[in-house]
Amino acid sequence: xxxxxxxxxxxxxxxxxxxxxxxxxxxxxxxxxxxxxxxxxxxxxxxxxxxxxxxxxxxxxxxxxxxxxxxxxxxxxxxxxxxxxxxxxxxxxxxxxxxxxxxxxxxxxxxxxxxxxxxxxxxxxxxxxxxxxxxxxxxxxxxxxxxxxxxxxxxxxxxxxxxxxxxxxxxxxxxxxxxxxxxxxxxxxxxxxxxxxxxxxxxxxxxxxxxxxxxxxxxxxxxxxxxxxxxxxxxxxxxxxxxxxxxxxxxxxxxxxxxxxxxxxxxxxxxxxxxxxxxxxxxxxxxxxxxxxxxxxxxxxxxxxxxxxxxxxxxxxxxxxxxxxxxxxxxxxxxxxxxxxxxxxxxxxxxxxxx
Numbered sequence: 269x270x271x272x273x274x275x276x277x278x279x280x281x282x283x284x285x286x287x288x289x290x291x292x293x294x295x296x297x298x299x300x301x302x303x304x305x306x307x308x309x310x311x312x313x314x315x316x317x318x319x320x321x322x323x324x325x326x327x328x329x330x331x332x333x334x335x336x337x338x339x340x341x342x343x344x345x346x347x348x349x350x351x352x353x354x355x356x357x358x359x360x361x362x363x364x365x366x367x368x369x370x371x372x373x374x375x376x377x378x379x380x381x382x383x384x385x386x387x388x389x390x391x392x393x394x395x396x397x398x399x400x401x402x403x404x405x406x407x408x409x410x411x412x413x414x415x416x417x418x419x420x421x422x423x424x425x426x427x428x429x430x431x432x433x434x435x436x437x438x439x440x441x442x443x444x445x446x447x448x449x450x451x452x453x454x455x456x457x458x459x460x461x462x463x464x465x466x467x468x469x470x471x472x473x474x475x476x477x478x479x480x481x482x483x484x485x486x487x488x489x490x491x492x493x494x495x496x497x498x499x500x501x502x503x504x505x506x507x508x509x510x511x512x513x514x515x516x517x518x519x520x521x522x523x524x525x526x527x528x529x530x531x532x533x534x535x536x537x538x539x540x541x542x543x544x545x546x547x548x549x550x551x552x553x554x555x556x557x558x559x560x561x562x563x564x565x566x567x568x569x570x571x572x573x574x575x576x577x578x579x580x581x582x583x584x585x586x587x588x589x590x591x592x593x594x595x596x597x598x599x600x601x602x603x604x605x606x607x608x609x610x611x612x613x614x615x616x617x618x619x620x621x622x623x
Contacts (some may be wrong), residue, residue: 269503271338273610274385275603276323278343278377281306284318286603287332290611293487296603297326312372313380320381340386341610342378343602346370352428352466353621354514354609357383357393361623370400394620396609397424402464408560422457422472423572429605430571430597431461434524445566447572448557448592452574453600454523456480460560468560470553474511478549481523481574484514485549513611516542525574547580551587558591565592572600 272290277284281303286296299322310314340444347361349371355361357379365376378448379395386393399558401424411415427449435442443464451457456479457472470477479485487510496506509518517523519542520531531539558565574580575598585594612618 271611271614272336273607274327274334274337274340274382275606275610276340276342276378276381277602277606278319278374278381281375283323283377284603285323285326286607287327288604288607291604291608293604295330298404299323299326301477312368312374312376313366315374316377316380316384319377320384323381323385332531334385335389337389337391339391339610339614340393341605342380342382342393342395343375343425344379344395344400345376345622346373347398347400349400349402350398350623351621352397352424354394354396354613354618355623356620357377357386357395358623359389361395365406375399381439390622392614396606397428399424401428401466403467404469405467408468418476419471420466420469421474422459422466422469423451423455423600424451424466425605426451426571426600427457427459427466429460429601429608430569432608433597434567434595436567446561446564447567447569448554448561448565449569450554450571450575451600452480452550452570452572452580454480456485456550456553458484458550458557458573460557462561468557470556474507478546479515480546481516481525482511482512487568516546521601523582525577529577529579543579544583547583547587550580551584554584554588555591557586557604564590568592568594569597570594571597573598575599594610 273288275286275288281301283299286295345365346368347364359377360384361379365379368376382393399421402420411418431447431449432442435445447461449459449461455472456477457470458477459466459469475486477485495501516528520528520539528539528543534544556570570581570584575596581596613620
């Protein structure tokens with residue numbers, strides 16, 4: 269029997285929701301919130317009732333009976349580091365979302381809203397593969413400075429979703445495969461998936477791997493230290509150079525790959541060079557993760573918004589296809605990935621993990 273689900277993916281100024289029947293999307297909406305509306309609330313948790321009422325009012329306007337739902341899934345937030353998978357929103361998990369165990373972020377509201385709505389109709393609530401998924405092997409954590417271990421912050425939801433999609437298409441278990449998964453969006457993360465675990469990954473947020481549309485990635489350490497102590501910039505300004513205003517934004521004042529392509533194709537030599545540098549850096553990350561897997565790579569999977577870009581994908585194939593074959597899954601469907609995570613549990617394919 270088909271299962272209906274409500275999927276909740278909160279962002280800083282929007283709440284995206286979807287209603288699914290199994291893996292079929294019945295409808296989705298992106299509910300926008302103005303700065304004035306959000307600024308009324310001192311903390312992210314304080315926004316809970318505001319966002320919940322908007323969701324319930326939308327469902328009512330569509331004459332959708334929430335009691336017909338079988339489960340609710342919210343986007344996972346800034347919890348403690350946890351292995352990948354689908355987690356029931358337990359009391360402990362709920363508390364860590366409320367306090368922001370690793371920071372305050374709108375995604376923390378996903379599990380909170382899912383639990384509250386689920387409890388009201390007597391249905392289970394889950395989160396799936398939050399950004400804090402951490403399956404690193406101990407040797408992957410060494411950075412060279414004991415006080416600064418390497419950390420796992422990456423596009424876990426989409427990386428895991430496309431890895432499992434590929435496995436399903438091939439009729440094999442995700443746990444049986446060695447994969448290098450490349451997510452290219454506002455940030456870039458490249459992970460080594462060994463037998464169902466991401467044993468090494470380039471931190472997509474602040475300090476690892478290739479530069480991206482909005483992030484600097486790895487930069488020369490000595491020069492960065494000198495910049496920090498030059499007296500020209502505050503801590504906040506330096507961090508913004510690395511996260512937000514780095515990468516394409518820093519070089520070309522755009523975070524849109526399509527703008528970079530347009531400039532390059534119209535003869536802008538600098539834009540063309542930056543595009544090729546981006547491809548080279550991502551290719552180097554892929555090569556690194558192939559080495560982590562000792563060259564035993566079943567497939568390289570490329571996903572995210574930039575995976576729509578044929579020039580970039582062709583460049584990566586030229587540089588890396590000799591290591592392993594490529595499969596490309598352009599874009600990212602976070603709502604579907606969340607729905608699939610919940611479905612695997614309610615259909616008995618997986619057990620919900622305990623937080």
